[in-house]
Amino acid sequence: MxxxxxxxxxxxxxxxINHQDKLLSLGSCFTENIGNRxxxxxxxISINPFGILYHPIAIAQHLNRIINDLPFPEDALFQHESYxxxxxxxxxxVEKSKADLLDLILQKDEATKNHLLNSxxxxxTFGTAKIYHHLEWDGVVANxxxxxxxxFEARLLKVEEIVELYLPLLEQLCQKREVQLIFTLSPVRxxxxxxxxxxxxxxxxLLAIHEICxxxxxxxxxxxxxxxxxxxxxxxxxxxxxxxxxxxxxxYIWNYFQQSFFDDTxxxxxxxxxxxxxxxxxRAFHPESIAHQNFLKKQLQKVxxxxxxxxxxxxxxxxTAFKI
Numbered sequence: 001m002x003x004x005x006x007x008x009x010x011x012x013x014x015x016x017i018n019h020q021d022k023l024l025s026l027g028s029c030f031t032e033n034i035g036n037r038x039x040x041x042x043x044x045i046s047i048n049p050f051g052i053l054y055h056p057i058a059i060a061q062h063l064n065r066i067i068n069d070l071p072f073p074e075d076a077l078f079q080h081e082s083y084x085x086x087x088x089x090x091x092x093x094v095e096k097s098k099a100d101l102l103d104l105i106l107q108k109d110e111a112t113k114n115h116l117l118n119s120x121x122x123x124x125t126f127g128t129a130k131i132y133h134h135l136e137w138d139g140v141v142a143n144x145x146x147x148x149x150x151x152f153e154a155r156l157l158k159v160e161e162i163v164e165l166y167l168p169l170l171e172q173l174c175q176k177r178e179v180q181l182i183f184t185l186s187p188v189r190x191x192x193x194x195x196x197x198x199x200x201x202x203x204x205x206l207l208a209i210h211e212i213c214x215x216x217x218x219x220x221x222x223x224x225x226x227x228x229x230x231x232x233x234x235x236x237x238x239x240x241x242x243x244x245x246x247x248x249x250x251x252y253i254w255n256y257f258q259q260s261f262f263d264d265t266x267x268x269x270x271x272x273x274x275x276x277x278x279x280x281x282x283r284a285f286h287p288e289s290i291a292h293q294n295f296l297k298k299q300l301q302k303v304x305x306x307x308x309x310x311x312x313x314x315x316x317x318x319x320t321a322f323k324i
Contacts, residue, residue: 008231010259013220015180017121017261019043019269019313024112024119026059028052028127030186030224033250034257035123040277041270042313046119049112050142051090054127056162056208058142060169061088066113067173072105075137080145087134087141120179125224127186129157129204130193156201162208167215174218181219183209187228189243222260227253269310276302280321296322 017023023045025035035047053059065072076087083094084101095101116122131140132152144152170181185205190198202225213219228237228249235242237249245253258267279299284292299322307315 005233006230008223008227008256010256011223013260015261016263016266017043018263018266019310021121022115022119023121023123024049024116025123025125026050026053026062027123027125027184028054028186028188030127030184030188030245031123031125033245034184034224034254037250037254037257042273042315044312044314046112046115048090049108049115050088051092053090053142055129055131055142056126056157056165056205057131057140058088059124059126060165061140061142062112063116063169063173066109066116067169067176069113072102072109074102076139077101078137080147085145087137087139087143090143091145117176120177121182122173122179123182123184123222125184125186126205126209127188128190129162129201129208130154130190130197131157157204157208159204159207159211162205163211163215166208166212170212170216170219174216179218181216182222183213183219184222185209185225187225187245187249191243222257224253227256272306273313276306276318280318 019042021043023035023038023043025031025038025045025047027048029052032047032052035045038045039047050062053062064070073088077084077098078087079085079098083096084098085091086093086101086105089105093101093104095104132144132154133139134141134147134152136151141152173179174181185202189195190201206225209221213221228245232249232252237246237252238244239246258270262270276299279295284295286292300319303315303318303322307313
């Protein structure tokens, strides 16, 4: 019988991820798909503290500021239609006043700095090689915030630009402590500018990532892009927009991620957490019944036992869910 699909063999990495690790994920919206799964699984992870960042320069700008403790450039803040935005952040960073926005950014910077300095697993996801240079501000923006197109000059990054930007930055990051870097290429298709242009963009990013991984031993590639494009390779694994991966595709990639990075102990702990989460999602027909009250007591005991064995786990939401 002829095969119906090409299966991507398991990737072996020289390290693993467990619940003792501290993680940081930065990049495109796909990094939130994996990041949120890790968060739900009770890993200690900070997900896109600067908002979604689509291209390599946007990520590097923030990493450079945090690593080198550089002040935030206030000229990156601007007012548009009664609200204040940042050229360096996602549109979720918006306030009515400049002072409030700056305060929000500085708070996030401080929290991210503390998390970054303690993180030993960092996930970086590149989405597009297309960048927009704001002509008046004279800088590359992280988000266009729906400003007029005439305000920008767009172009594709070059492979060597990305590599030359990241090599010294990541070497500096790796010198500070023991850290492993996981690069992914987002399978989200940026086809507004054309299918060929999207493929060009992804090719640039893929070549840059592998060049970085070839030169930095702590940098590794996770094949999320290939899992969707070559392993699954079917439009039924996309949302209706035919651009974003479906829940089934994300679940498939998440399963591959677990097989790649989790050992048997971590997998068993994750299963235990998932059983409790499933129980917490249960809605009783008769919540005041003796049977349901006994069910809640039993689940609370399980949460307490889990916390005693793994005191680093954040289980407050489960305690609240089973509160009698």
